[in-house]
Amino acid sequence: MTASDETPVYLAADCGGTNCRVRLFNEDGALLSEGLGGPSNASLGLEPVLSEVFRATRNALARLNGATIPLSRLHAGLAIAGLVEEERRQEFLRIPHPFASMTAETDAFVAQLGAFAGGDGGLLITGTGSCAFAVKGDKKFYLGGWGFPVSDQGSGARLGHLAVRRALQAYDDILPTSPLCKKILAEVGTHPPEVSGWARTAKPADYGALASTVIEYAVKEDEVARSLVRTIAEEVNQMIRSLVRRDVKEIHHIGGFAEPIRPWLDKAHGRYLAKPRGDVFDGALRLINNRTGLINKTGKARE
Incomplete structure (x- = not known):
């Protein structure tokens, strides 16, 4: 495969709050390569998102064993977490890019497209952030996904x-302490002023990085950790119940936090969980091939 080869190459990207994962496929759908970038939630701004997409893409291109493919040969389909605000969506339609074509939708939309092969069903994502999206006939609807602060x-x-x-409540002796509380303070600042300073610049990914510690201590029977995990599990239960109330028959639960929280969920919800037909990258390929979602028709930027 050389720079003169004109056969299309498809770029499928999963842009989330923790990282940006990119996979390259040939026109037959065979995986060619993959690469990784940093946090790429739309709340960070579309230029930072595309910067991480470019970084992950170049990482993937560098792994092609000597093959040379310019960005201008790539047809990109992007699943972008947090791409919900109309202003941000309109910005996507205008932003310059170096690809042969570029289309995008929310990560939930694209993952649902892949999980149900374009058919009906509900998609629940719990990762650094969370969102649900469902399709039922000609109806489509979102739950959540409005950004970390709210x-x-x-x-x-x-x-x-x-x-x-x-x-911090344990430090101030408002509530009892536990090994988890001490561990968290050791991670983000021993004293409240240090924690406050850390929080001023902390991003969702920084808070999300602490989730595995809380789960670890919950498994160790730390009662504070268990209480926190139960609180979060009930929030996930609420989202599942909301999908069920809308008569969604099948729900696929994905995301980096899906497996860790699953043992804490209401066992009755298991009957709604569906086996996926594909993943977010399959959805991104459908996004490209079906000309679905936001299609950027802006002239190309230099590579």
Whole structure:
């Protein structure tokens, strides 16, 4: 495969609060390569998102064993967490890019497209952030996904945020302490002024990074950790119940925080959980091939 080869190459990207994952496929759908970038939630701004997409893409291109593919040969389909605000969506339609074509939708939309092969069903994402999206006939609807400060219930970032607050309450002797509280303070600042300073610049991914610690201590029977995890699990339960009330028959639960929180969820919800037909990258390929979602028709920027 050389720079003169004109066969299309497809770029599928999963842009989330923790990282940006990119996979390259040939026209037959075979995986060619993959690469990784940093946090790429739309709340950070579209230029930072595309910067991480470019970084992950170049990482993937560098792994092609000597093959040379310019960015201008790539048809990009992006699943972008937090791409919900109309202003941000309109910005996407105008932003310059170096690809042959570029289309995008929210990560939930694209993952649902992949999980149900374009058919009906509900998609619940719990990762650094959270969101649900469902398709039922000609109806489509979102739950949550409005950003960390006001939404993201049942997410890793929300669990990490609760843990930091709870650790400070223990430090101030408002509530009892525990090994988890001491561990959290050791991670973000021993004294409240240090924690406050950390929080001023902390991003959702920074809070989300603490979620695994809370789960670890919950498994160790730390009662504070268990209480926090139960709180977050109930938030996930609420989202599942909301999908069920809308008569969604099948729900696929994905995201980096899906497996850790699953043992804490209402067992009755298991009957709604569906086996996916594909993943977010399959959805991104459908996004490209079906010309679905936001289609950027702006002239190309230099590579």
